[in-house]
Amino acid sequence: MQAEKFPRKTAATMSYINKPKFKHPQMQTNDIGLTRRDYEGTLTTLCGGCGHDSISAAIIQAASEMSLEPHRVAKISGIGCSSKIPSYFLSKAHGFNSVHGRMPSVATGANIANKDLYYVGVSGDGDSASIGLGQFCHIVRRRINMLYIVANNGTYGLTKGQLSATADIGSRTKSGEESQFDNIDMATLAIELGASFVARSFSGDKKQLIPLLQAGLSHKGFAFIDVISPCVTFNNTDFSTHGYKNTWENYMALSEVDFVPMREEITTSYAAGKEKEITLHDGSAIHLHKTSNDYDPTDKENALHHINAYKKQGKIATGLLYINQSTSDLHELQETVDKPLNSLDNQELCPGNEVLKDINNSFR
Amino acid sequence: MSELIQSSKVTGLTKVNDCVVKFANVNGSGSASANGMFAKAVFRMGIPISPHNIFPSNIQGLPTWFEVRINENGYLGRREGVDLIVAMNEQTIAKDIASVVPGGYVLYDSSKVLANELLRDDVTYLPIPLKDICLEEFEKPTQRQLFKNIVYVGALSAFLNIDFKVLTGLVSDQFRGKEKLILPNIHALELGHQYAIDNFACPLTLRLEKSEKNKGKILMDGNTATGLGSVYGGATVAAWYPLTPSTSVVDSFATYCKRLRIDAGTGKKKYSIVQAEDELAAIGIAIGAGWNGARAFTATSGPGISLMQEFLGLAYFSEVPIVLFNIQRVGPSTGMPTRSQQGDLLCCAYASHGDTKHVLLFPANPSECFDYAASAFDIADRIQSPVIVMSDLELGMNEQICDPLNWDDKSRYDRGKVLDAQQLDEIEKYGRYLDSDGDGIPYRTYPGTHPHKGSYFTRGSSHDSYAAYTEDGSVYAEVMDRLTLKMKTAVNYLPEPEFSETTSNNLGLAFIGTTISAINEVLDSLAKKGITLDTMRIRAFPFHDSVTEFFGAHQLVYVIEQNRDAQLKSLLKIECNIHEEKMHSILSYDGVLITAQHIEKSIIDSMIDVDASGEVPA
Numbered sequence: 001m002q003a004e005k006f007p008r009k010t011a012a013t014m015s016y017i018n019k020p021k022f023k024h025p026q027m028q029t030n031d032i033g034l035t036r037r038d039y040e041g042t043l044t045t046l047c048g049g050c051g052h053d054s055i056s057a058a059i060i061q062a063a064s065e066m067s068l069e070p071h072r073v074a075k076i077s078g079i080g081c082s083s084k085i086p087s088y089f090l091s092k093a094h095g096f097n098s099v100h101g102r103m104p105s106v107a108t109g110a111n112i113a114n115k116d117l118y119y120v121g122v123s124g125d126g127d128s129a130s131i132g133l134g135q136f137c138h139i140v141r142r143r144i145n146m147l148y149i150v151a152n153n154g155t156y157g158l159t160k161g162q163l164s165a166t167a168d169i170g171s172r173t174k175s176g177e178e179s180q181f182d183n184i185d186m187a188t189l190a191i192e193l194g195a196s197f198v199a200r201s202f203s204g205d206k207k208q209l210i211p212l213l214q215a216g217l218s219h220k221g222f223a224f225i226d227v228i229s230p231c232v233t234f235n236n237t238d239f240s241t242h243g244y245k246n247t248w249e250n251y252m253a254l255s256e257v258d259f260v261p262m263r264e265e266i267t268t269s270y271a272a273g274k275e276k277e278i279t280l281h282d283g284s285a286i287h288l289h290k291t292s293n294d295y296d297p298t299d300k301e302n303a304l305h306h307i308n309a310y311k312k313q314g315k316i317a318t319g320l321l322y323i324n325q326s327t328s329d330l331h332e333l334q335e336t337v338d339k340p341l342n343s344l345d346n347q348e349l350c351p352g353n354e355v356l357k358d359i360n361n362s363f364r
Numbered sequence: 365m366s367e368l369i370q371s372s373k374v375t376g377l378t379k380v381n382d383c384v385v386k387f388a389n390v391n392g393s394g395s396a397s398a399n400g401m402f403a404k405a406v407f408r409m410g411i412p413i414s415p416h417n418i419f420p421s422n423i424q425g426l427p428t429w430f431e432v433r434i435n436e437n438g439y440l441g442r443r444e445g446v447d448l449i450v451a452m453n454e455q456t457i458a459k460d461i462a463s464v465v466p467g468g469y470v471l472y473d474s475s476k477v478l479a480n481e482l483l484r485d486d487v488t489y490l491p492i493p494l495k496d497i498c499l500e501e502f503e504k505p506t507q508r509q510l511f512k513n514i515v516y517v518g519a520l521s522a523f524l525n526i527d528f529k530v531l532t533g534l535v536s537d538q539f540r541g542k543e544k545l546i547l548p549n550i551h552a553l554e555l556g557h558q559y560a561i562d563n564f565a566c567p568l569t570l571r572l573e574k575s576e577k578n579k580g581k582i583l584m585d586g587n588t589a590t591g592l593g594s595v596y597g598g599a600t601v602a603a604w605y606p607l608t609p610s611t612s613v614v615d616s617f618a619t620y621c622k623r624l625r626i627d628a629g630t631g632k633k634k635y636s637i638v639q640a641e642d643e644l645a646a647i648g649i650a651i652g653a654g655w656n657g658a659r660a661f662t663a664t665s666g667p668g669i670s671l672m673q674e675f676l677g678l679a680y681f682s683e684v685p686i687v688l689f690n691i692q693r694v695g696p697s698t699g700m701p702t703r704s705q706q707g708d709l710l711c712c713a714y715a716s717h718g719d720t721k722h723v724l725l726f727p728a729n730p731s732e733c734f735d736y737a738a739s740a741f742d743i744a745d746r747i748q749s750p751v752i753v754m755s756d757l758e759l760g761m762n763e764q765i766c767d768p769l770n771w772d773d774k775s776r777y778d779r780g781k782v783l784d785a786q787q788l789d790e791i792e793k794y795g796r797y798l799d800s801d802g803d804g805i806p807y808r809t810y811p812g813t814h815p816h817k818g819s820y821f822t823r824g825s826s827h828d829s830y831a832a833y834t835e836d837g838s839v840y841a842e843v844m845d846r847l848t849l850k851m852k853t854a855v856n857y858l859p860e861p862e863f864s865e866t867t868s869n870n871l872g873l874a875f876i877g878t879t880i881s882a883i884n885e886v887l888d889s890l891a892k893k894g895i896t897l898d899t900m901r902i903r904a905f906p907f908h909d910s911v912t913e914f915f916g917a918h919q920l921v922y923v924i925e926q927n928r929d930a931q932l933k934s935l936l937k938i939e940c941n942i943h944e945e946k947m948h949s950i951l952s953y954d955g956v957l958i959t960a961q962h963i964e965k966s967i968i969d970s971m972i973d974v975d976a977s978g979e980v981p982a
């Protein structure tokens with residue numbers, strides 16, 4: 001393996017856009033000495049104003065503030081506008097843009113191979129609620145320790161504006177097509193299927209989204225965030241329930257979340273009732289400010305009741321909707337060894353010829 | 365009735381260590397373990413044997429057969445015609461009795477009178493009141509049912525001269541740990557044995573004698589060997605969806621992992637098995653794990669292969685190593701789920717849309733299933749692409765005599781071109797798809813290796829040498845050309861064809877996999893007629909140059925395969941540019957193993973055709 005085998009890249013081989021590498025000398029660094037730039041990806045090729053770019057920006061800020069080591073993250077997506085997002089954050093992390101609707105299986109395999117990385121799956125409503133609904137359901141059931149984000153715009157952007165399965169009944173696209181079918185609510189579905197962290201947010205509400213992303217990354221188990229992310233080109237009409245207008249007007253936070261990284265001592269004390277503090281497995285904590293005393297995000301039925309009650313009023317329930325800290329992830333359920341499976345060597349895996357002789361004897 | 369049968373003056377077949385015994389049973393009646401015991405007893409007597417399960421896609425009620433060929437010369441392919449039938453299924457008894465060759469034997473349950481139309485005057489009947497014996501001797505209804513099977517095995521031991529001690533030894537082995545089952549089973553064997561001795565002249569003229577032919581050998585099925593080979597090959601991730609006849613590959617992997625892959629200190633598992641929601645997820649999980657540096661596999665059959673096509677294209681184009689075991693069954697569509705075929709060659713060789721090509725391995729016996737399973741993980745890592753091991757139901761689910769499995773303790777896993785953090789530090793700029801060595805195989809990195817070097821974005825969309833998205837046609841074409849080169853390089857890591865010693869004549873036989881079971885018999889039989897042939901057993905795709913050379917060295921090669929459309933012949937035409945006139949197809953696609961008789965007849969018929977036209981091929 002010699003260095004000269006890998007020559008410098010020439011301009012001729014490039015057909016994507018590199019972000020300028022310039023760093024302002026006084027740019028702030030985080031606890032591990034990295035700046036925001038170190039968490040960025042390539043320049044976006046999405047439409048100007050696309051909600052998805054706000055999601056990328058929120059992930060960059062969330063990871064930077066948490067001082068995540070970028071290379072300890074694996075980013076996995078399916079196909080569609082949403083699935084381009086992993087290109088636009090954490091370029092020091094390995095990424096895998098797989099096939100349409102199948103990100104969950106690829107993420108499952110990756111997680112099984114090495115449990116020591118952070119896994120961020122990014123998908124869309126077409127990718128996860130239609131072609132990949134089966135895989136979505138089963139990754140939830142399998143309790144993969146990861147953060148799964150659906151950039152939900154109610155439409156198929158890359159194929160120019162067809163309705164998706166999350167589009168609410170009566171919602172209309174730019175071309176005037178009206179959704180005649182009941183929508184699939186990914187958040188309630190995730191709760192039903194056993195996800196242990198379920199949130200909903202809005203790409204336009206960074207203040208809410210960033211702590212949710214941080215909490216989701218810190219949560220041990222399957223963390224799901226349904227992020228309403230308007231498609232400015234095909235589904236941002238006044239008649240679309242996934243456009244900016246409707247989302248701002250009907251956006252209801254069931255809870256507000258502050259994320260407290262593990263290195264910070266928790267000093268604030270909260271009044272009982274509407275406030276709740278939840279310590280996560282890695283030592284960080286979330287402070288939850290609930291909208292009402294009778295809402296309990298640790299109670300499955302109660303959480304579903306509140307989300308559905310809002311839905312009946314045409315409101316979109318957001319915030320941390322449900323959390324369960326007492327479930328095990330797949331590795332714990334399967335009792336895999338502490339070392340990542342991809343690091344086990346010949347000696348640890350191969351039983352050797354003496355054992356094989358005994359096995360041969362059992363077939364005589 | 366019994367008198368009528370006894371009075372018939374039939375001369376029974378007189379043969380030693382050469383017969384086909386067939387058991388006709390009702391699925392779910394508990395016959396499998398009794399029939400297996402019979403086969404194992406013959407194996408332990410040292411006589412070559414090949415058992416074949418011909419079973420329905422059903423749990424209970426439909427007919428099932430267990431056909432055993434016993435042959436001192438080691439001719440272990442299927443043979444047409446049955447010498448002794450154990451007719452236990454009323455649904456099929458007419459057909460079963462009709463399948464017996466003249467001079468053969470019919471063992472049946474005489475607790476019920478045999479209908480007149482089932483009587484033949486050219487076979488010998490061996491009536492045993494199985495039901496009545498079991499009603500008298502056993503209390504529990506399940507025992508009364510199950511032990512009918514053991515009683516007929518006991519009777520067969522007297523008829524065929526099977527060493528009774530071998531049988532009792534087998535019972536003890538089989539029920540080790542469940543000792544209270546041993547005595548009733550031995551009692552049932554004795555009942556059958558004694559009844560036969562008391563009522564018939566035992567042994568028959570069709571009989572067995574101890575032999576030395578199985579020295580050192582084992583009796584194992586291919587799927588068990590495949591699962592075990594995956595353990596030895598270092599697989600840590602298995603993702604699968606249940607599908608006959610591939611299910612027992614993962615069953616075997618699980619069984620041996622439980623024994624051999626538990627961490628001694630913690631009791632934790634050095635493996636993970638995921639039963640996926642479908643075959644798409646199964647291969648997706650394997651690809652995710654392969655991408656992340658674990659050795660991963662999935663096992664499936666035809667319908668699963670169809671579902672996995674898109675992912676196979678992704679793994680080919682994004683260059684992710686995975687191993688896929690295809691235990692082929694009869695297609696198209698659901699086809700005959702419990703019958704065997706070599707019908708997936710074309711759809712695996714070029715699986716997925718666009719220009720693709722995949723490495724295929726063709727094991728022919730359980731030892732090779734073990735070896736190829738283990739080495740498939742090395743090959744996949746080395747070439748960073750899927751490796752498809754093409755077994756079939758016949759090989760996967762039936763026990764075969766084969767050489768014992770062997771592992772070279774000095775061997776080390778070949779993880780291929782993977783850069784670690786230190787190697788990355790030495791590099792100025794890393795390119796995931798850069799052909800640094802000129803062999804078409806780039807260097808890969810595992811996620812999490814280095815803080816700021818070596819990361820890349822894996823994608824199934826067009827990319828350049830640095831894994832960046834591109835729609836530049838010439839860059840795309842360069843990558844595709846490199847993949848062509850990579851597949852040429854891959855051939856160096858694949859098993860060469862197995863050639864017979866050349867007899868320097870003009871005729872050859874080319875075949876893959878389970879067809880081998882018929883070949884020796886064909887060659888010996890044709891040699892007696894003055895026809896000699898050279899053979900080539902192809903063991904991998906893409907083909908070695910020696911495959912093309914074999915065709916060059918022979919005037920005509922019979923390409924034998926078990927499918928309708930001569931798929932191997934098509935591959936040879938496409939890949940090696942072999943002329944149509946050089947190849948003569950011999951095909952079999954009825955779902956059971958090809959027979960020597962069929963191959964021999966096809967060869968002779970083809971010569972007669974050619975003779976008539978005035979041209980002599982040899």
